[in-house]
Amino acid sequence: MTTEFTNWSHHRLSRVEQALERFLPISNDATDRLHTAMRYVALGGGKRIRPLLAFAAGETHQACPEHVTIVACAVELVHAYSLVHDDLPCMDDDVLRRGKPTCHVAFDEATALLVGDSLQSLAFELLAHPDLAQTSPHTRLPQVEMIRLLATASGSHGMAGGQAIDLANTGQHISLAELELMHQHKTGALIDAAICLGAMCGGPLEAAHLAALKQYARAVGLAFQVVDDILDATASSEQLGKTAGKDAHQLKSTYVSLMGCDAARQFAHSLHQQATAAIKHLPHNQRLLDLAALILQRTS
Amino acid sequence: MTTEFTNWSHHRLSRVEQALERFLPISNDATDRLHTAMRYVALGGGKRIRPLLAFAAGETHQACPEHVTIVACAVELVHAYSLVHDDLPCMDDDVLRRGKPTCHVAFDEATALLVGDSLQSLAFELLAHPDLAQTSPHTRLPQVEMIRLLATASGSHGMAGGQAIDLANTGQHISLAELELMHQHKTGALIDAAICLGAMCGGPLEAAHLAALKQYARAVGLAFQVVDDILDATASSEQLGKTAGKDAHQLKSTYVSLMGCDAARQFAHSLHQQATAAIKHLPHNQRLLDLAALILQRTS
Numbered sequence: 001m002t003t004e005f006t007n008w009s010h011h012r013l014s015r016v017e018q019a020l021e022r023f024l025p026i027s028n029d030a031t032d033r034l035h036t037a038m039r040y041v042a043l044g045g046g047k048r049i050r051p052l053l054a055f056a057a058g059e060t061h062q063a064c065p066e067h068v069t070i071v072a073c074a075v076e077l078v079h080a081y082s083l084v085h086d087d088l089p090c091m092d093d094d095v096l097r098r099g100k101p102t103c104h105v106a107f108d109e110a111t112a113l114l115v116g117d118s119l120q121s122l123a124f125e126l127l128a129h130p131d132l133a134q135t136s137p138h139t140r141l142p143q144v145e146m147i148r149l150l151a152t153a154s155g156s157h158g159m160a161g162g163q164a165i166d167l168a169n170t171g172q173h174i175s176l177a178e179l180e181l182m183h184q185h186k187t188g189a190l191i192d193a194a195i196c197l198g199a200m201c202g203g204p205l206e207a208a209h210l211a212a213l214k215q216y217a218r219a220v221g222l223a224f225q226v227v228d229d230i231l232d233a234t235a236s237s238e239q240l241g242k243t244a245g246k247d248a249h250q251l252k253s254t255y256v257s258l259m260g261c262d263a264a265r266q267f268a269h270s271l272h273q274q275a276t277a278a279i280k281h282l283p284h285n286q287r288l289l290d291l292a293a294l295i296l297q298r299t300s
Numbered sequence: 301m302t303t304e305f306t307n308w309s310h311h312r313l314s315r316v317e318q319a320l321e322r323f324l325p326i327s328n329d330a331t332d333r334l335h336t337a338m339r340y341v342a343l344g345g346g347k348r349i350r351p352l353l354a355f356a357a358g359e360t361h362q363a364c365p366e367h368v369t370i371v372a373c374a375v376e377l378v379h380a381y382s383l384v385h386d387d388l389p390c391m392d393d394d395v396l397r398r399g400k401p402t403c404h405v406a407f408d409e410a411t412a413l414l415v416g417d418s419l420q421s422l423a424f425e426l427l428a429h430p431d432l433a434q435t436s437p438h439t440r441l442p443q444v445e446m447i448r449l450l451a452t453a454s455g456s457h458g459m460a461g462g463q464a465i466d467l468a469n470t471g472q473h474i475s476l477a478e479l480e481l482m483h484q485h486k487t488g489a490l491i492d493a494a495i496c497l498g499a500m501c502g503g504p505l506e507a508a509h510l511a512a513l514k515q516y517a518r519a520v521g522l523a524f525q526v527v528d529d530i531l532d533a534t535a536s537s538e539q540l541g542k543t544a545g546k547d548a549h550q551l552k553s554t555y556v557s558l559m560g561c562d563a564a565r566q567f568a569h570s571l572h573q574q575a576t577a578a579i580k581h582l583p584h585n586q587r588l589l590d591l592a593a594l595i596l597q598r599t600s
Contacts, residue, residue, distance in 0.1 A: 030481060031461040089340075090409035113390060118455045120420055121451045155421030160414050160421065161334060168330070168332075185330075206303070
C-alpha cells in the first residue's frame with residue numbers, strides 16, 4: 001500500500017474509533033456489565049474493512065465525512081454483533097477473536113447474547129441519528145431508505161440468512177454455486193450495504209453508479225471470503241488473531257477445499273480484476289481501488 | 301369486557317395476524333429452516349397486548365389503521381425476538397411458550413439465535429416501510445424519529461438493558477425501587493414504544509399528549525408486570541401457556557415475593573387508577589381505558 005493510502009486509512013479509522021467511543025453506552029450501575037461488554041467487543045479491534053469501504057464509496061459521491069462516520073459505525077456495529085453471536089457455543093463455539101477471548105468467554109453467554117442484540121439496536125439508532133438529517137438542501141439523505149437497506153442486509157434475506165445457510169451446509173458436500181450463495185448472504189450483503197450507504201451519504205444515487213458499486217461490492221466481498229478461506233488453511237492463529245484451521249475442523253466447504261489453494265488464489269485475482277473494472281468510470285475511485293488491492297493482499 | 305371491545309380487539313388482532321403473515325419471509329430452499337422458525341414464533345400466538353395498545357393509542361390521534369398495523373407488527377416482532385432469546389438455555393432455559401415448545405426446543409439453539417436476530421432486523425425493516433411514508437400532507441409521519449424510538453426502547457438503555465439488570469438481580473435481594481427499574485427497562489420500554497408509535501401514526505404529538513400517554517404507559521406497563529408476578533405465583537402452566545412458578549424456582553425477586561400477594565393486588569389496582577387518570581383528558585380514549593382494565597383482570 002502507498003503511504004498516502006495508509007495515511008488516508010489511518011485518519012478514517014481514528015474517526016470511526018472516536019465515533020464508536022462516543023456512540024457506545026458508558027457504564028452505569030444497573031447495566032454496567034452489558035455496557036462494558038459492548039465496548040469490549042466493538043472498540044479497539046478488527047480490520048474495519050466495512051467502515052473503510054463506506055468512506056471510499058462516499059468519496060465517489062462527495063459525501064460529508066461526518067455522515068459517512070455515522071453509517072460506517074452502524075455497519076461496523078452490525079458486523080460486531082454478528083461475530084459475538086457467531087462465536088457462541090451453539091454456533092461456532094469459538095474462544096479467540098481479534099486476539100482476545102471472545103465475548104462469552106470474557107463475560108458469559110447470557111451477556112454475549114444481549115451484547116449482540118443491543119449492538120444491533122444501536123446500529124439502527126445511529127442510522128436514525130438526527131445528525132444524518134442535517135444536510136444542505138441539495139444533499140438531503142434518503143435516511144429511511146438507508147435504514148431499510150441495512151435492515152434487509154442484516155436479516156434473514158441477508159447476513160442472518162447466510163448464517164442459517166452456513167449451518168445447513170456444515171458437514172454437507174456443496175457446490176461452488178452454493179458456497180457463493182452462502183457468502184453472498186453471510187458477508188456479501190453487509191459489505192454491499194457498507195458501500196451503498198457510504199455512497200448514499202452523498203445523496204440519492206444514479207442507477208448506473210449504484211449498479212457499478214454493487215458489482216464492485218459483489219467482487220470484493222467474494223474476494224475477501226476467498227482470501228479468508230486461504231488464510232484459514234495456511235496462516236496461524238497468532239497471525240489471524242482468531243482460531244485458524246477451523247473450517248477443516250468443522251467440516252465446512254471452502255474455496256480451498258473445493259478448488260485447492262492455487263485455483264482459489266487465481267479466483268481471488270480474477271475477482272480483484274472484476275472489482276476494479278466495475279468502478280473504472282466512477283469519479284474519485286482511488287480509495288476503492290486501494291481497498292480492492294488491500295483485500296487481495298491481506299495476510300491477517 | 302364489553303362485546304364492543306371484544307369485537308374491536310378481534311378485528312385489530314386479525315389485521316395484525318394477516319399483516320405478520322404477509323411481512324414474515326416465506327420459506328425457500330436455502331433458508332427454509334430459519335424462515336419456518338420465524339413464522340413458528342411470530343404467528344398464531346400471544347396476547348398481542350402491545351399491538352392492541354398501539355391501535356388504542358392511534359385512536360386518540362386519528363391514526364390511519366394501515367399505518368398502525370405496520371408499527372404494531374414491528375413492536376410485536378421485537379417482543380417475539382426477545383422471548384425467543386430469553387427462553388434460550390443460557391438465559392431462562394425455558395421449554396414452553398404460548399402453549400408450544402419454545403423455539404430452540406422445536407428447532408435448535410443456533411436457529412433460535414438467528415430467529416431472534418432476524419426478527420429484530422425485520423422490525424426495523426417494517427418501520428422503514430415505504431407504506432408508512434405514504435400519508436396525506438397534514439399527517440406526514442416522523443418516520444426516522446419513530447425508528448429511533450423503537451431502537452432506543454429495544455437496546456441496552458431499554459429492553460435488552462432490562463434483561464441485563466434481570467440477570468444481575470437473580471438470586472440477589474433487591475428493593476422495590478430496583479425491581480421497578482428492572483421492569484421499566486425490560487417490559488416498560490417496549491410498551492411505551494407501542495403506545496407512542498401508535499399515536500405517532502396520527503402525526504407528531506403535542507407535548508401534553510405525549511406526556512399523558514407516557515404516564516399511562518408507565519402505569520399499565522408496571523400493572524402488567526405486577527399481574528404477571530401474581531399469575532406466576534398462583535396460576536398453572538396450562539392456564540398460562542408457559543412455565544408457571546419459575547420466578548420462585550429461579551430465586552427472582554417479584555412483587556409477590558417482596559410485597560405478598562394481597563399488597564401486590566392492591567398495587568395493581570392503584571396503578572390501574574393512575575393509568576386511567578393519566579389519559580382522562582385525551583380524546584377517543586375508550587380503548588386505552590378498556591385495555592387498562594383488561595391488563596388488570598387478565599388470568600393468563
